[in-house]
Amino acid sequence: MPSIILVIAGTGYHPEEYKKLKEELESQNINVITVSDIAPDAIAEDESRTNVDLRLSEVNMENYGGVIFLGGAGAEKYLNNHLSYQLAVSAKKKDKIYGAIQVSTRILARAGVLEYKEATGWNEDNRLEGILRKNNAEYEDTEPVVIDGKAITAVNSDSAEKFGRAIARELKR
Numbered sequence: 001m002p003s004i005i006l007v008i009a010g011t012g013y014h015p016e017e018y019k020k021l022k023e024e025l026e027s028q029n030i031n032v033i034t035v036s037d038i039a040p041d042a043i044a045e046d047e048s049r050t051n052v053d054l055r056l057s058e059v060n061m062e063n064y065g066g067v068i069f070l071g072g073a074g075a076e077k078y079l080n081n082h083l084s085y086q087l088a089v090s091a092k093k094k095d096k097i098y099g100a101i102q103v104s105t106r107i108l109a110r111a112g113v114l115e116y117k118e119a120t121g122w123n124e125d126n127r128l129e130g131i132l133r134k135n136n137a138e139y140e141d142t143e144p145v146v147i148d149g150k151a152i153t154a155v156n157s158d159s160a161e162k163f164g165r166a167i168a169r170e171l172k173r
Contacts, residue, residue: 004064004171
């Protein structure tokens with residue numbers, strides 16, 4: 001059974017997005033490993049908790065089919081760092097799937113893994129297009145899920161199921 005890493009902020013991840021994406025992936029027979037900057041639990045925006053399987057510093061990309069960064073109020077604050085960047089770069093170098101939903105597309109852009117790729121994500125503050133352009137990526141705002149090679153990005157929790165199906169399809173190739 002293929003495995004995927006879902007990275008959530010230790011504080012302030014988006015619970016609906018996480019739940020929808022995890023359920024969709026598991027329904028597609030994908031083993032989901034939850035990773036965060038803290039353990040043993042991460043705290044969502046609504047104060048609910050999720051068990052964390054591994055910390056960011058403990059992940060070996062050799063063991064997984066890819067890595068997906070999830071959004072929420074805490075994503076940029078707690079995941080926009082060198083450990084996240086290293087994980088994204090490692091996935092790309094090893095020809096694994098790498099992706100993000102909502103605000104976390106910015107993390108992939110800053111990691112440099114979206115260079116010469118099309119991507120989407122949360123842009124209600126009108127900053128995503130500039131961040132992508134600065135990192136040599138192109139903003140695609142007409143589709144809720146964008147697949148460009150091994151890079152898969154999605155706008156928000158409304159597109160989580162479609163995002164999950166796209167990830168599962170790519171993992172099973």
